[in-house]
Amino acid sequence: MSILTTFFPLALSVSAQALAAPAPLEIAPLPSTPVIAPAVTPAPAPVFAAPKVVAPRPAPAIGAQSGAQIVKVQAPGALDRNAIIDRVAKAMSDTKTVQGSFTQVDPSGSPSNGAFYISRPGKVRFEYTVPEPIFIVSDGTTVSIEEPRRKAYDAVPLSSTPLNLFLRSNIDLRKDGSVTDVQTSSGSHYVTLVDKTGEAEGKMILQFRQSDFELLGWRQIDGTGAETRVQLSGIKKNVSLKPSLFVVKDPSDAGDDRR
Numbered sequence: 001m002s003i004l005t006t007f008f009p010l011a012l013s014v015s016a017q018a019l020a021a022p023a024p025l026e027i028a029p030l031p032s033t034p035v036i037a038p039a040v041t042p043a044p045a046p047v048f049a050a051p052k053v054v055a056p057r058p059a060p061a062i063g064a065q066s067g068a069q070i071v072k073v074q075a076p077g078a079l080d081r082n083a084i085i086d087r088v089a090k091a092m093s094d095t096k097t098v099q100g101s102f103t104q105v106d107p108s109g110s111p112s113n114g115a116f117y118i119s120r121p122g123k124v125r126f127e128y129t130v131p132e133p134i135f136i137v138s139d140g141t142t143v144s145i146e147e148p149r150r151k152a153y154d155a156v157p158l159s160s161t162p163l164n165l166f167l168r169s170n171i172d173l174r175k176d177g178s179v180t181d182v183q184t185s186s187g188s189h190y191v192t193l194v195d196k197t198g199e200a201e202g203k204m205i206l207q208f209r210q211s212d213f214e215l216l217g218w219r220q221i222d223g224t225g226a227e228t229r230v231q232l233s234g235i236k237k238n239v240s241l242k243p244s245l246f247v248v249k250d251p252s253d254a255g256d257d258r259r
Contacts (some may be wrong), residue, residue, distance in 0.1 A: 064151040081182045082174065084189050088206070089171040091213035098122050100235035116232075121169040122158060123246040130144075138246040139164055146251055153250055162195070162204065184210060 079087065097120070103113045114128040122140030127133075135146045142153040145165060158164050165171070173179055178196035180203070182189065189208045195201075201223025207216045217231040 001107060001203045008219075052210045076185075084182050084184070085173050085176045086189065086190055087213050088189065088208055090121070090206070092166065092215065093120075093169065095237050095241060097239055097241050098235060098237050099239060101233050101243065102126070103231045105229045107228060117241055117245050118167070119204055119241050119246060120167055124163060125245045137248050138167065139246050142248050144248045144250075146253070153252065155248065155250075158206075162193075187211070188216065189213070 057104050063065055076251050080172050095118075098118045100116060101113065103111060105111050110131075112128055113130050114126060114134075116127070117125040122138060122171065124136070124138045126136040128135070132147075134148075135144075137144050137146075141158055143158050143161055146153050158167070165173075166196050173191070173193070178194045179191060181192035183192075184190070187210045189210055191206045191208065192203055193206065194203045203220070203221050205219040207218060208214065210214055214235065215232060217229070218230040220230070
């Protein structure tokens with residue numbers, strides 16, 4: 001399996017092997033609380049007063065257009081679905097360059113890690129160091145995948161991968177991505193995306209910190225349910241990055257001095 005389909009299972013128009021992943025946390029709506037009227041104790045009748053016969057009071061008539069209203073109570077400062085999507089897109093668009101580290105756990109449970117670099121628009125570099133060197137690089141047009149130990153190399157158009165969505169200057173997830181679910185839990189927002197073209201099965205669940213919408217990682221789940229988890233750390237935003245990090249070149253060509 002291509003390392004690109006491991007790291008980004010939606011990247012190619014081919015289904016990668018998948019693993020069953022737990023569905024995103026569904027938060028059941030709070031049950032409505034019935035309003036209980038306080039009990040009213042009738043005033044005692046005067047001493048020696050003749051008993052009164054009290055006719056029952058008829059219930060008020062309810063008009064045809066009247067009806068119970070369900071009032072949705074939202075926590076103070078809570079954002080609705082579209083507001084979360086827009087804030088996520090803005091936070092990503094405002095980050096023009098970023099570097100940091102990542103840890104990945106593949107469907108078999110095997111971990112790997114390395115460093116990543118992003119320069120918008122269109123450029124990214126993932127350097128796997130453990131368990132072996134692997135390089136995924138986009139120069140803004142092409143995404144290359146190099147596995148030096150296996151002497152393997154491949155390249156695909158950036159436009160055919162989900163990287164194209166996240167590397168644009170101005171990101172509009174509501175327009176460009178198929179957002180199927182938005183959840184908030186334990187201090188994070190979870191935004192689920194699918195390939196709206198239907199060519200690649202599976203979904204990507206992005207995790208953003210609730211307080212500042214920083215991307216913390218994601219889960220990639222392919223069409224069979226196989227799951228790859230990626231966690232980001234040590235993130236530095238809007239830093240100076242060397243242009244040489246984003247050069248795509250077939251290593252079989254002479255004079256490859258990218259590293």
